[in-house]
Amino acid sequence: MPKALVVYYSRTGNTKKMAVRVAGALKDSGLPTDLKKVEETAPSDLLSYDLILVGSPVYYGTMAWPVKKLLDESVKFHGKLKGKVGGAFVSSGNPSGGKETAVLDILKSLLIHGMIVQGDHKGDHYGPAAVHAPVDRDLKSLDDYAAKLAALTGRLFPASDAKTPGKKR
Numbered sequence: 001m002p003k004a005l006v007v008y009y010s011r012t013g014n015t016k017k018m019a020v021r022v023a024g025a026l027k028d029s030g031l032p033t034d035l036k037k038v039e040e041t042a043p044s045d046l047l048s049y050d051l052i053l054v055g056s057p058v059y060y061g062t063m064a065w066p067v068k069k070l071l072d073e074s075v076k077f078h079g080k081l082k083g084k085v086g087g088a089f090v091s092s093g094n095p096s097g098g099k100e101t102a103v104l105d106i107l108k109s110l111l112i113h114g115m116i117v118q119g120d121h122k123g124d125h126y127g128p129a130a131v132h133a134p135v136d137r138d139l140k141s142l143d144d145y146a147a148k149l150a151a152l153t154g155r156l157f158p159a160s161d162a163k164t165p166g167k168k169r
Helices: 014-028 043-048 065-077 099-112 136-156
Strands: 004-008 033-037 051-059 085-092 129-131
Touching: 004 014, 004 043, 004 136, 014 033, 014 051, 014 085, 014 136, 043 065, 051 065, 051 099, 051 136, 065 099, 085 099, 085 136, 099 129
Parallel strands: 004 033, 004 051, 051 085, 085 129
Antiparallel strands: none
8 A cells, every 4th residue: 555754844833734734635535644744754764655745834935954954865765766756835924935946946856866746737836835824725725736646646556455545435
């Protein structure tokens, strides 16, 4: 059975709210999911998951340093995350706070590992992004993102039982 990791850093609690929501939506889609703070995640932990979703507040148009540190330290496993599904979500302090650049910076790290990233033709193209605390629109985006990533993970890593990730139970 494939499984997911939602790993995040949150200083004010906004990114944590997003992480909790997207982890719950992944579980609701039938995908076993662990939710971990980035400070409690070792780079070797990433090897145990088929889907890795990374959340960060936006600092100076990019990811927060603790997230960057985890991704930088994961270089010792370069090539070992190849073929896994990856994704990103962020929160920022203002509408033009660098949300897309931060999501793209996280995704670039995942792509360099050889991970598979799914975009969205509508809404948050690269990954969900909130301004301050997530509002209804952001929560829906997180739910939709989780469903798409769970379905992709289920297609790439078929479950051995009758429940297929990405489909409601």
